[in-house]
Amino acid sequence: MELLAGWKERINAASVAASESLPLPQTPAFYAGAVTFVENTEAAARMVEFARQRPISHIGIDTEFTYARPPVLLSRGTRAYDPSSIAPLMLSVSMAEPHDGGYHAYTFVVDLRVDGLVPALQELMRLPVPFVGHFLKVELFCLWQLGIAEPNITWDTWAGERSLGLGATHPGYRLPENADGIDATRAKEESAEDDEFSLRLTALCRRYGVPYEMADEKDRLQRSFLDMDRNGKFSEAQIQYAAEDAKAAAVIYPRQVLRAVCAGANHRLESIEMPWVRTNARIEWNGLRLDADRVRAVSEARERHLKVLEARLEREYGIKNFRSHTQLYRFFDESGLLDLFRKKGTYSFDRKNLKLFRERHSAISLLYAARRIYDLDKTGMLDLRLVGADGRVHPQHRQLGAHTGRQTTTAPNLLGLPKALRPLCICDPGNGIGEVDLSQIEVGVAAAVYGDAVLIAMFNSGDVYSEMAKVFYRDLIPPADLGLPVKAFKKKYSHLRDRMKVFTLGIMYGMTPYGIAALNGISVLEARQQWARFLGMFPALKRALRESAVLYGYRGYSVTVSGLRRYRASSGALSKWEGNWLVNHPVQGSAADVFKLAGNRLDRLYQQFGARIVLPFHDAFVFEAPLCHLHAVAELTAVEMKHAVQIYFPCLDPQVEINVKNPECWNKDGDAGSVDRWLLDPLA
DNA sequence: GAAGAGAGCGCC
DNA sequence: AAAGGGCGCTCTCTTC
Numbered sequence A: 001m002e003l004l005a006g007w008k009e010r011i012n013a014a015s016v017a018a019s020e021s022l023p024l025p026q027t028p029a030f031y032a033g034a035v036t037f038v039e040n041t042e043a044a045a046r047m048v049e050f051a052r053q054r055p056i057s058h059i060g061i062d063t064e065f066t067y068a069r070p071p072v073l074l075s076r077g078t079r080a081y082d083p084s085s086i087a088p089l090m091l092s093v094s095m096a097e098p099h100d101g102g103y104h105a106y107t108f109v110v111d112l113r114v115d116g117l118v119p120a121l122q123e124l125m126r127l128p129v130p131f132v133g134h135f136l137k138v139e140l141f142c143l144w145q146l147g148i149a150e151p152n153i154t155w156d157t158w159a160g161e162r163s164l165g166l167g168a169t170h171p172g173y174r175l176p177e178n179a180d181g182i183d184a185t186r187a188k189e190e191s192a193e194d195d196e197f198s199l200r201l202t203a204l205c206r207r208y209g210v211p212y213e214m215a216d217e218k219d220r221l222q223r224s225f226l227d228m229d230r231n232g233k234f235s236e237a238q239i240q241y242a243a244e245d246a247k248a249a250a251v252i253y254p255r256q257v258l259r260a261v262c263a264g265a266n267h268r269l270e271s272i273e274m275p276w277v278r279t280n281a282r283i284e285w286n287g288l289r290l291d292a293d294r295v296r297a298v299s300e301a302r303e304r305h306l307k308v309l310e311a312r313l314e315r316e317y318g319i320k321n322f323r324s325h326t327q328l329y330r331f332f333d334e335s336g337l338l339d340l341f342r343k344k345g346t347y348s349f350d351r352k353n354l355k356l357f358r359e360r361h362s363a364i365s366l367l368y369a370a371r372r373i374y375d376l377d378k379t380g381m382l383d384l385r386l387v388g389a390d391g392r393v394h395p396q397h398r399q400l401g402a403h404t405g406r407q408t409t410t411a412p413n414l415l416g417l418p419k420a421l422r423p424l425c426i427c428d429p430g431n432g433i434g435e436v437d438l439s440q441i442e443v444g445v446a447a448a449v450y451g452d453a454v455l456i457a458m459f460n461s462g463d464v465y466s467e468m469a470k471v472f473y474r475d476l477i478p479p480a481d482l483g484l485p486v487k488a489f490k491k492k493y494s495h496l497r498d499r500m501k502v503f504t505l506g507i508m509y510g511m512t513p514y515g516i517a518a519l520n521g522i523s524v525l526e527a528r529q530q531w532a533r534f535l536g537m538f539p540a541l542k543r544a545l546r547e548s549a550v551l552y553g554y555r556g557y558s559v560t561v562s563g564l565r566r567y568r569a570s571s572g573a574l575s576k577w578e579g580n581w582l583v584n585h586p587v588q589g590s591a592a593d594v595f596k597l598a599g600n601r602l603d604r605l606y607q608q609f610g611a612r613i614v615l616p617f618h619d620a621f622v623f624e625a626p627l628c629h630l631h632a633v634a635e636l637t638a639v640e641m642k643h644a645v646q647i648y649f650p651c652l653d654p655q656v657e658i659n660v661k662n663p664e665c666w667n668k669d670g671d672a673g674s675v676d677r678w679l680l681d682p683l684a
Numbered sequence B: 001g002a003a004g005a006g007a008g009c010g011c012c
Numbered sequence C: 001a002a003a004g005g006g007c008g009c010t011c012t013c014t015t016c
Helices: A007-020 A041-053 A118-125 A137-145 A157-164 A181-197 A202-210 A215-227 A238-262 A266-284 A293-317 A324-332 A349-357 A360-375 A419-424 A441-449 A453-460 A463-470 A479-483 A488-491 A494-509 A511-522 A523-535 A539-555 A576-610 A627-648 A672-679
Strands: A035-038 A060-067 A088-098 A102-111 A132-134 A155-156 A396-398 A408-410 A433-438 A556-558 A565-567 A610-617 A620-626 A657-661
Touching: A035 A041, A035 A238, A035 A539, A035 A556, A041 A060, A041 A102, A041 A118, A041 A565, A060 A137, A060 A215, A060 A238, A060 A610, A088 A132, A088 A137, A088 A238, A118 A238, A132 A238, A137 A266, A155 A157, A157 A202, A157 A238, A202 A215, A202 A238, A215 A238, A238 A266, A266 A396, A266 A610, A293 A360, A293 A419, A293 A672, A349 A360, A349 A479, A419 A672, A441 A453, A441 A576, A453 A463, A453 A539, A463 A494, A488 A494, A494 A511, A494 A523, A494 A576, A511 A523, A511 A672, A523 A539, A539 A556, A556 A576, A565 A576, A576 A620, A576 A627, A620 A627, A627 A657
Parallel strands: A035 A102, A060 A132, A132 A155
Antiparallel strands: A060 A088, A088 A102, A396 A408, A433 A620, A433 A657, A556 A565, A610 A620
């Protein structure tokens, strides 16, 4: 039988070692309760050998590191560190061995600057026990920087804690209605405090009753690693501090698992959120390549056009700053056009309004043009300082950044990049970029979560909005057209289909007939009739939506299909906003569940193709793969995404859309020319 | 001068 | 009384 590459050598090496000497038992008392500093390969080998001969249940880990590059200073004092320039300094390891209802802790601190440690550390990481850390992303970065593969089983106490407390700290609660002054002030203070402190390791220690010796010095010691001479000797305090975090993580772990069990969340943490820590970290580590020349061209064109428009606005209309609401108000007041912009008791000069009335006054069309160009990028994607040491941009991918379980991105906000700018994202030579999208998945999930057989059937037919249109607008569609193929119908009746889309999304987001009326410019009465007729198609959904908000309001939380809860911060009468998210969260969050499930599988399966996830886009994966494997990777992605949906929703038969057209860059539906067209004519 | 609110808009 | 879920970013203007 053929052995896989590398195995022959490994077996040979192992048998040589075995013939030399067999390991001797080591005395646990020597390590128990102590912190052992590991500063050479022999000590590292002894540490691993010790770990392999003890009945370890789990291992706490922590790393100390610095960055080879200074951070990029962004607005509001935030700093963006380049993960590809991370320089690992120390790894602390705290092995937990169950004993007498508690645990023995064997703690080691490894100097990662020592050469030749990788084989021993790799062997340690291969141990089949959970490796526990607090905000494991940076630990994974350190391992990957050293060329060490991550452990198979990981647990992140940060992600665990965030998962168990979603919702209550949402900014929506910072301004509670019907609250007295004292309530409001307290709520605000608490939520600010929550956001900043409640997820820190020291806060978890307090919550779980875990002693943490060095709380007072934590900030100073943490900084000491960032500032230190990279070849300097570690102080005793630094070593003890590094050990402390690994020890704390190891002690918190079983207590947090117990808390998760009590919140019905352990299944989800084990099977979705914890593996996603790894997947998410790898996505951030991978980053993506920007076409720097084109980025510069776009920036320059934007500035050039803005300058011209701003000069004209000032010269011809006296508008010095078109971004100023105050100045626009004054201008339109003086020109007697203010009423055009009246909206809800105030005046809105948003782009929609400017477009609507651009024929009324030449200033309006100028303003509209200026706004369109100005708005092109506020995501930070044109900031080339964010290109890392590896030539790629590494946006921060915030796990559970949203209180529904969704991701957010920042520095830059990749998820908010205007579609037309997607072709700025390119790939390495020899690779291609592809995207696979789960079509209309939130509608399918809503149908399944709220148990509406009619909606499920429509979703499974292939194009849910077309199926809706056939029923809702049956008087407007000739019977012969009802049998058209999905694509043909979609094209011919796109206007009716779009209406259905608005209705469906409106339902999921809690829109009322008043909102629909305002959006479509119809009367409230008309909107109400259409609304009733639309929901009449889905009686089960209609009933479930009405019931759910009330029931979940009593209970105090909504929950996704895998068990992720979003909590209310208060009891009592539901606000409109709470009623909306209580209904929406099971949909949005369950879609996020299955999406992460798919991503975790892909993260593993991509390795054999040399492929990587570039961007998780809520219901789509953007990936980069060697061109020769691009189609295979796309197929694999499609299969895994469908499969993940069916693990929790076997009644659904989801469709996917594969885009591997023009794989030299990321694009919308194969349109690789959108940036170049913008450069030619920004207003086209 | 910093911080927060509000407007506005990009994405799903 | 208001009337659309989840985000991040940037700008203006007000307030402390």
